[in-house]
Amino acid sequence: MAASIIQLLPDHVANQIAAGEVVQRPASVVKELLENAVDAKASDVKLIVKEAGKTLVQVIDNGLGMNTTDARLCFERHATSKIRQAEDLFDLSTKGFRGEALASIAAIAHVEMKTKQNQEELGVHIVIEGSKLVTQEVAVLPQGTSFAVKNLFFNIPARRNFLKSETVEFRHVMDEFQRVAMAHPSISFTLIHNGSEMYNLPSSNYRQRIVNIFGGKTNEKLVPVAEDTEMIQISGFVGKPEFAKKSRGEQFFFVNDRFIKSAYLHHAIMNAYEGLLKEGNQPSYFLYLKVPPHTIDINIHPTKTEIKFDDEQSLYAILRSAIKHSLGQFNVAPVLDFERDSNLDTPYQYNNKKADYPLIQVDSNYNPFATEKPASRSLSTFGSYKKEASTPNWESLYVGLNQDTQELESFSFESTAVTGKLFDDDAVELKASSTYQIHKKYIVSSIKSGMLVIDQGRAHQRVLYEQFLTSITMHKASSQQLLFPLELYFSSDEMELLSQLQPSLENTGFVFDAFNSDSVQISGLPIAMLESEVSIVLEELISNLHNEIPESSFSQNDSIAKSMAKSLAVKTGTYLTAIEQENLVNSLFACKEPTVSPFQKNTFITLTVEDLDKRFAL
Incomplete structure (x- = not known):
């Protein structure tokens, strides 16, 4: 009889496999521990994280706590207080219910738990490393539970190598923290990362949270x-x-x-x-x-x-x-209003009443040209205007005015006739354009062998990308100063990301005056950017870099240059003048890689005379 090839897995191996489903990264531990604190009816929860959770994830709550038996049993697989039978799975009002989380976490980390119930005088202190109980002892503790998960994936180095940079992992931790905090505004939450307080959320309502x-x-x-x-x-x-x-x-x-x-x-x-x-x-x-x-x-x-x-x-x-x-x-959507405004209705007592016309008095004997000479184009015109006035002896105001203005009448004034042209025809000689724009999308330029068809958007992306990348790496960017500083508002996690990107953004031409908790003040912009585009560019940059920020500075600079080039490049449907078309074509072929955009798409195609001949031969 052949030897059996199917074997039961040891418990610690089964726990590690289960941990692969439950614990994918430090944020998974944060989610499970925070939900346990909420289920324990805590009113105050504190999350302490070091190195985005790779070194430490600690959750401290003032909930119900556990007795000695429960404290030991909670680390066993499928041990839970939430359900008793399979039907309970379809009538759940709690967070954790399968009893897998703590067992999975204990299998791949060093776990230290301190817990005490309110009615007990002493609590219990348990240390577990890789599913193995190290110590269990009685201790003097405050009411509630403290879970400290240290050195995540210490016994599965392959999983640890798959973790992203600290910035990315902490972004996931913040996501989980925000989700639990928003679902339970009546509970106060605190988040501390590497010793600095990121959030301190008091008990409030949904809107305030x-x-x-x-x-x-x-x-x-x-x-x-x-x-x-x-x-x-x-x-x-x-x-x-x-x-x-x-x-x-x-x-x-x-x-x-x-x-x-x-x-x-x-x-x-x-x-x-x-x-x-x-x-x-x-x-x-x-x-x-x-x-x-x-x-x-x-x-x-x-x-x-x-x-x-x-x-x-x-x-x-x-x-x-x-x-x-x-x-x-709330008058956000457009609506049709058919209600009549009562203020525009004619009052009943005026219904059959005729309108009263205003009385106009006209002096039929008044002739403005009777005693005046025809108006001439001189300053004396303003002094010889005659007007009937009620002021007695008003003529005395103008005595001697004609004598004083005689000299001014001899002056000749320079003609200011508008020609309608900025330059005379002979001042600027423009040669016939060698480029043409088609459908406000493509630029056609002739070459010896045929013609080039250039995608204006992709070509401009390539030009801007190389300009921004050069500015960032060479630290030589020009800025245009704003007359009034621009203040933009962002959420706290977006501000955290912007503060990390500040040196690279300054190298592209941004000038930051101040970084506040929820806003940033900008006094200078890159040359190619309009003031109206700033918020759009920064929002798109944050969106592109939110989840996957490369660890190396070069890759990060490359991502910034790509994102800004994509945001600021001319779009399909933009009309370009002949000069702008030629400048774009010349700038494109001055680039190091003119054939492709920053996103590895062709910037132009070549149509030779032979290609055209073949098409016409059909």
Whole structure:
């Protein structure tokens, strides 16, 4: 009989495999520990992170705490206080329920837990390393629980190598922190990263919590949404269309106080904004949905960010109509008003009354030319104007005026006739243009072998890209000073990103006067940029770099140059004069890589005479 080849995995190996689903990065640990603190009915939660969670993720809460038995049992697989039978999965009101999180975290990190219940005098202190219990002892502790997860993936170096830079990982940590904090505004949250306090959110309502996270300017952007039906209760806020951005950052769905992602419900919102947004723009929204727990399944995804609804089509229609109603109610959407303004109605007593015409007195004997000579083009004209006045002896005001102005009459004045041309015909000799623009998209230029067809947008991207990259690396950028400093508002995480990009942006020509907690003051811009384009360029730059910021400075500079070139390049539909066309063509072929755009797409194609002959031979 052949030897068996199927074996049961050891517990520590099974835990490590399960950890691959539950714990993908430090942010996964943050999510699980914060949700446990919320389930423990804490009113104050503190998150402490070092090196974006790679070194330390610690969550301290003042919740119910655990006794000695529960403290040891919570690290076992599928040990949970949330469910007792399989049917409970379809009637959940808590966050964690499968009992996998703590076991998975303990399998791949050094975990230190301190917990005490209110009625107990002493608490318990447990240390676990790679699923192995190191110490368990009694300790004097405050009420609540403290979880410290250190050296994540210490025993799986391959997984640790797949982690991104500290900036990217901390961005994911902040995302998870914001989601839990927004779902529970009654709980106060604090986030400390590498010793500095990033957030301190007091207990508040939904609107105040959103403003505290995303900055004071957010308040004026919000439009409240409210709808209550038997199937769903909707509350929250949507952003005004004029504040829509290119990025999809500030978009949040919460179902029964749990953050979820739903492309289907997002489509309902975009449908409600139809006709209000510029192409490519995304509205912000913070929507809280309450549905009966038995109508949803939240166990279809390991991270529980996707859920299944029983009747998605009805939810789609309700959500879309609720948002349309809110946008119309707050005069955001265009509406037709057929109500008559009563102020414009004719009063009843004036109904049959004739209009009174104003009386005009005309002196039929007045002749302005009777005692005056014809007006001449001299300064004396202003002194010899005769007007009937009621002031006695008014003539004495002008005695001697004619004598004083006799000398002025002899002066000749330079003609200021407008010719309609900036230069005379013989002053500037323009040669016939060798380039032509087609459909405001392509530039055609003749060459010896045939002709070039150049994509004006891609060509301009290449020119700007090399200019910006040279400016950043050589530290020699020119700036145009603004008459009045420009102040732009961003959320706290966007400000964090801008502060890191500040040196590179200054090398492109930006001049920053001040970096505040939620705003930045700019007094100088790159030469090629208009003041109206600044906010668009910076928003697109933040959007492009938000998730994947390269670790090396060169790659980061390359990304900045690409993003700014794409934002500032001429678009399809822009008319270019003959001089602008020639300058663009000359600048393109002065580049190091004129054949492709920064995004590796062809900037031009060549049509030879032979190609044209073949087409005509058909």
